[in-house]
Amino acid sequence: MPICQAKRGMRYEQNRTRHYEERYISSLLYSLRSFAMTGFLISLAALAQAEVTASYWQTSKSQHFIIYYQEAPAGFVDELINKAENYYNGIVDELGYRRMDFWSWDNRAKIYLYKNADDFHTDTQRSAWAGAVVSVRNRIMKTFVGQEHFFDSLLPHEMTHIIFREFIGVNTPLPLWIDEGVASSQEKSNLYARMQIAKDLVAKNQYIKLDKFSEISKPGEDTVAPDIFYSEAASLIVFLIRDKGRERFLDFSRSLRDGIDWKSALLKTYNFLTLEELEKEWKNYMLKNK
Numbered sequence: 001m002p003i004c005q006a007k008r009g010m011r012y013e014q015n016r017t018r019h020y021e022e023r024y025i026s027s028l029l030y031s032l033r034s035f036a037m038t039g040f041l042i043s044l045a046a047l048a049q050a051e052v053t054a055s056y057w058q059t060s061k062s063q064h065f066i067i068y069y070q071e072a073p074a075g076f077v078d079e080l081i082n083k084a085e086n087y088y089n090g091i092v093d094e095l096g097y098r099r100m101d102f103w104s105w106d107n108r109a110k111i112y113l114y115k116n117a118d119d120f121h122t123d124t125q126r127s128a129w130a131g132a133v134v135s136v137r138n139r140i141m142k143t144f145v146g147q148e149h150f151f152d153s154l155l156p157h158e159m160t161h162i163i164f165r166e167f168i169g170v171n172t173p174l175p176l177w178i179d180e181g182v183a184s185s186q187e188k189s190n191l192y193a194r195m196q197i198a199k200d201l202v203a204k205n206q207y208i209k210l211d212k213f214s215e216i217s218k219p220g221e222d223t224v225a226p227d228i229f230y231s232e233a234a235s236l237i238v239f240l241i242r243d244k245g246r247e248r249f250l251d252f253s254r255s256l257r258d259g260i261d262w263k264s265a266l267l268k269t270y271n272f273l274t275l276e277e278l279e280k281e282w283k284n285y286m287l288k289n290k
């Protein structure tokens with residue numbers, strides 16, 4: 001899996017953890033779309049069979065989650081349960097999926113919370129920068145205690161990846177900006193900054209046109225800076241959800257789930273003839289909103 005571990009070119013130091021995860025997810029989704037999916041799905045299957053190698057895990061359960069943990073600071077697991085439940089409700093509500101309570105009880109999502117980065121990386125065999133690993137198919141997230149922006153960004157971002165893909169289908173081909181835009185639109189601490197970056201890009205006419213934007217599968221220094229990619233992606237999805245409404249986003253999601261190709265689904269659901277038309281309305285939305 002082509003994962004860039006370089007730490008160069010990060011324009012926003014405080015977002016480093018975010019970018020590293022994002023690059024992982026970028027690679028992950030790129031892999032899902034490519035023919036190399038076979039190998040990736042094998043690794044997912046292996047993950048399902050042997051979810052963790054450590055032997056002793058305590059559990060804490062709620063309506064939509066089972067948290068597996070070994071050591072955590074006092075109150076951390078309770079806070080995780082509370083935040084995860086709140087995010088679940090907020091995410092399914094905003095995406096229009098409210099009537100499909102697909103994570104309850106027997107179908108609960110599992111979060112494995114490692115006590116530190118070393119244990120996480122040893123057990124998951126992930127790169128040193130990875131802050132979380134998700135298996136959409138198995139509704140599993142693995143992560144660890146002590147990460148900056150864990151509760152306000154990483155947790156809702158990863159949960160949204162799983163929820164969105166569970167609805168539309170793991171194998172549904174999409175440009176990366178839709179997956180990452182949906183996940184990034186549900187972050188808390190980063191979203192305002194991303195919207196400001198996107199607005200600035202539009203105001204200065206420095207954004208990436210939607211047809212080109214849709215071809216990007218690996219944001220990075222060689223293509224487009226991650227900050228720009230994630231900001232434009234998040235703002236496009238915020239426009240589609242908040243300006244056009246969650247019912248339409250639900251219709252769009254249903255079309256994707258039913259196998260309609262993403263461009264046709266997007267244009268038909270939102271009544272645009274071309275991507276340029278959509279782009280024009282998004283630009284107007286960005287310029288008129290603070």
Ligand SMILES: [Zn+2]
Pocket residue numbers: 021022025026157161179180183
């Ligand atoms: Zn992501």
